[in-house]
Amino acid sequence: MEKFERLISTAVPLPTENIDTDQIIPARFLKATDKQGFGDNVFKDWRYHKDGSINTDFVLNNSHYSGSVLVAGNNFGCGSSREHAAWALAGYGFKVVISSFFADIFKGNALNNGILPIQVSEDCLRTLLQLITENPNTKIDIDLENQVLQVVGKVIVEKFEIDTYKKVCLLNGYDDIDYLVSNQDKIVAYEQEHQF
């Protein structure tokens, strides 16, 4: 996994609430057996009409908005456990998703793929969405080391929470497999004690 570096980027506003993983990556694209190419199909049915024409109303098709930060409505990533949703967001180029609430499995999947989910207050989310919508050049500065989110040139500073272990993983590019495999002696001892 790549190390998560400090990030200063413009952002894409997507205020819809309860965005489920079926919207992030529809099930018909889950037939691949590798992790490549999902970015092309992220939010497929919101980006394109059924006849293949572009839905110009959708924010990802609005050339004013770009960047590696997605700012989304409450309860982002609910529904299916498909990690393909995280692969699709990463494949498209998103490194951070900001919302006022994340579904549990998505949050874990994002972290396991080097995407930082940042939970902010409802007020902060509303302010961010408004600033970005009004001025697409608004830049957001994300400092994981100090767990601080700032809007560049504004007084908006938000501290965010992250599990200490996961923070170390992201900053160093570690993943859980290495850690678990290095603990196999403890796991074997557990199995013997519990007679598996």
Add this chain to the structure above:
Amino acid sequence: MGQTLFDKVWDKHVVDTIKDGPQIIYIDKHLIHEVTSPQAFNELTQRNIPIFRPQQIVATADHNTPTIDQHLPVKDALSRNQLKQLTENCKNNNIELYGLGHEYNGIVHVIGPELGITQPGMTIVCGDSHTSTHGAFGTIAFGIGTSQVAQVFASQCLLMNKPKKLRVNVNGKLRKGVLSKDVILYIIAKLGTNSGTGYFCEYAGNVFEEMSMEGRMTVCNMSIEMGARGGMIAPDETTYEYIKGRKFAPKNDDFDKKIAYWNTLKTDEDAVFDLEYSFDATDIEPMITYGTNPGMGIKISEAIPSLNDASFEKSLAYMNFEKGEKLLNKPINYVFIGSCTNSRIEDFRIAANYVNGRQKASNVNAWLVPGSQQVAKQIVEEGLDIIFATAGFKLRQPGCSACLAMNDDKIPEGEYCVSTSNRNFEGRQGQGARTILASPLVAAATAVAGKIVNVLEETSTLELV
């Protein structure tokens, strides 16, 4: 302070605790399927890590399989390749696979319990969010992402922070015609789709105690639809009776010893939950959803609420419904009875009982998809197939089917489908398809009437529940 059922099972599976960090949790059973496992197998191969405990893994093909002509080669090349990879991965790693055509093949959350793989007090994971189903047995069972599938492959463990504890109590007498599906749709409609996020939920009260195992599985299955990673119901005599004699169930003395342990898996009276809700069973009616998440549910006789909210309005626009509209008598052309929520024998008994002596409406395409080969076999043994055929219904072969429409079982754009599945998200059953979640009884009644009808008003439902 006393312990909850969840505490008791969780604490027994802690291998180690990282200071200021997560715990290493041991996983007893790992269920896998064709869609969320290939990248995990690749990961281990690339890193040259062997599968740590292949004998604790069981595989099935379900998400991406056809539900007709399963004896023929799968037409879609990508699907065929995905199934082939599962077969090869299982063969190369000595993993038991109940693939397409196998007598034990079926939806992962149907076959685990019916083969006796799922047992109380276990930890079970699968790369599928509806793994919560297995919690009906007093099991800690939850869905995981593919990175975590790889972690369990490599170590039979996961790194987890212990979730908070939630209890939902439902007491009182359910009205006739109100099924377990209505109970869980009611709970989610009351609490919302993210009320359970960060929690593991225990369902308690006489309503769940009196439910069959099939009913309990339907309830626990949809825990994730309120955001809870898993749901649990304390094991009891109903649980033991269900498990007894199943293929992988403990036998003879072992079974008795297990029961002695399973009997300890109950929440202590003085245990404390982080959050608790209580509902009155008599308030529950047959439920249907009107929007694009499972929390957007109403009693079948009620009108759609009127909220001024952009996401709510986007949802109604997708469904082509109006605020304040009632859905009774709404014409429906598609009905789906199936999915890991409602594809067990009890669900088909309920549907068959209703359609017996009636005829499917001519405008309705009804897809009846058993959850497994074993369920399909039992449908025939009980003669339900004849009842369905006489009433104009055709049974398909087992699989996830139109629940997520990965295979060819897709609802056409703009059409409504009354479905016994678990998600009514935009496009879930096909691009532009509009899903209305309901119980198997409401689905069967819709198929007969060709429109949404209130089963509570029909005396014939009295014999059903």
